[in-house]
Amino acid sequence: MSEEKSLNFIEEIVEADLAAGKHQSIVTRFPPEPNGYLHIGHAKSICLNFGLAQKYGGKTNLRFDDTNPVTEETEYVESIKNDVKWLGFNWAEELYASNYFDQIHGFAVRLIEMGLAYVDDSSSEEIAAQKGTPTQAGTPNIYRSRTAAENLQLFEDMRLGKFADGEKVLRAKIDLASSNMLMRDPIIYRIKHAHHHRTGNKWCIYPMYDFAHGQSDAIENITHSVCTLEFIPHRELYNWFIEKLSIFPSKQYEFARLNMTYTVMSKRKLLQLVQENHVTGWDDPRMSTISGMRRRGYPAAAIREFCDRIGIAKRDNLIDISLLEFCVREDLNKTAVRRMVVFDPLKVIITNYTGEGEILHSENNPEDPNGGTREVPFSKEIFVERDDFMEEPSKKYFRLAPGQMVRLKSAYIIKCDNFVKDANGNITELHCSYIPESKSGSDTSGINVKGTLHWVSAAHAIPAEVRLYDRLFNVEDVAAAEGDFKDYINTDSLTVVPHAYAEPALLQDSMGVGFQFLRKGYFCADKDSTPTKLVFNRTVGLKDTWAKEVKKGA
């Protein structure tokens, strides 16, 4: 078990800091804004932040970055907590930036007293214009030279609600000529007469991200504040506030956010999909949200493994979603319980089978020697998959065809003797004969067949609905595609099989587990499933080299 895994650049920084005695132990944080559901990109950040603390014996706080009351809701807070827990992580403390509003307000006052912040009466457009452009310095306005006393009074009046939204803002007084636009006197407090999901109506002024995040990090003694690349320009500001306020010097480090093929990874776009009913909700199994993946049947361990495999670096990336699917299959192959379900039934009559029927046994999981077996009823009439028969088979087709033999999984070898067509030329029935000596487990027939089919006994079959999912978008790089991302939605991303036939064992199974429907893929019971109406989601298909072969031939 002593596999040496190389460190990512953040782990290297942490190890160097620890080795240098800069910190006794580390503190990280996962800081979502509660304005939407978490997605797989957040999972990467969660695994990184919690993983760092786990690996180096530190702790991780869950901190809600709730500084914008108009977009944030308790529903989101709850879903985020649920998702982090489900992913398998425990936070040291559940914290909120809003817990620190008093302290942050105090920081602002201190800045004003030091002459490093001022109240600006300009409109948002005026401020934008006065900021200049990246190649042109900004210009100061008359408010910039207000005295500390005047600013103190004005800021207090802002807090007391004497002004309307947008009438005034508090700005840090830094450098209007900085090449970093964020240093050109950034707004640090704005007026919002809005109800906050935690502080209610106590405040009508709220700190901006830049005046809340680093401050919260400092208050919590966060040693390594890890965020994504787009915050690189914020680092200069982050450090400026820490220096001027003489608070705990948290350090910000940035890594590249996760992008994945055939999907979107922004809360704004995900919200749009939900609101405009392109999906059924945040937990629609096609969504890249944690809750969607959970509902679809992705194991938490598979998501963690995926996050581990993609690594941490600073280069922009577009990860192939098939890597995630690989991780899901890898996990489920070891754990999923095998069952047989026929999606598109074709009746097979075993003409020489004279018995009443019998109970056969089949292993629950060939990968797990301790997995046990379940009972599978067999009888004269069974269903097989319609595409497991071809009237005129191609040369490498190992399934049923006139005169061709296959094994029925865990049962007998059968031979197709005849088939019946209706008036329209559709095949309605297969007539086969079975080889009595070929019974699974006690086969003395000496016959070797190339194909093995899944099947269900017609008399014992139970109905089930099966939902098949495909990628939500039909272009690889959705974010880079021209125009509206919604133009690329795959309208065939959901296929419902309303009347599949399942083997009866499935009725007794506990529904929290992952299933493999033999030769069909991995499935899980959907939350819509009831004892009288089973509903399953296809988590991911099996690797299908035959389909690939067929495609090549076509």
Place this chain on the structure above:
RNA sequence: UGCCUGAUAGUAUAAUGGUAGUACGACUGUUUUUGGUGCAGUUUGUCUUGGUUCGAAUCCAGGUCGGGCAACCA
């Protein structure tokens, strides 16, 4: 056009001046009562031009290309 960032097989990610490796993918073969799984193997790479050096993916300089920055969002 200014500033900030980055560039290693198809996709990711290592090698931290000394043999370019790993995973996924693709392709072979093999095993298999899942055309699944497993096993074995093959394949493909240092953006570019110079420089430093015995030796450069790594250090330096120029170029090229990608991403970000001018929200009272985070």
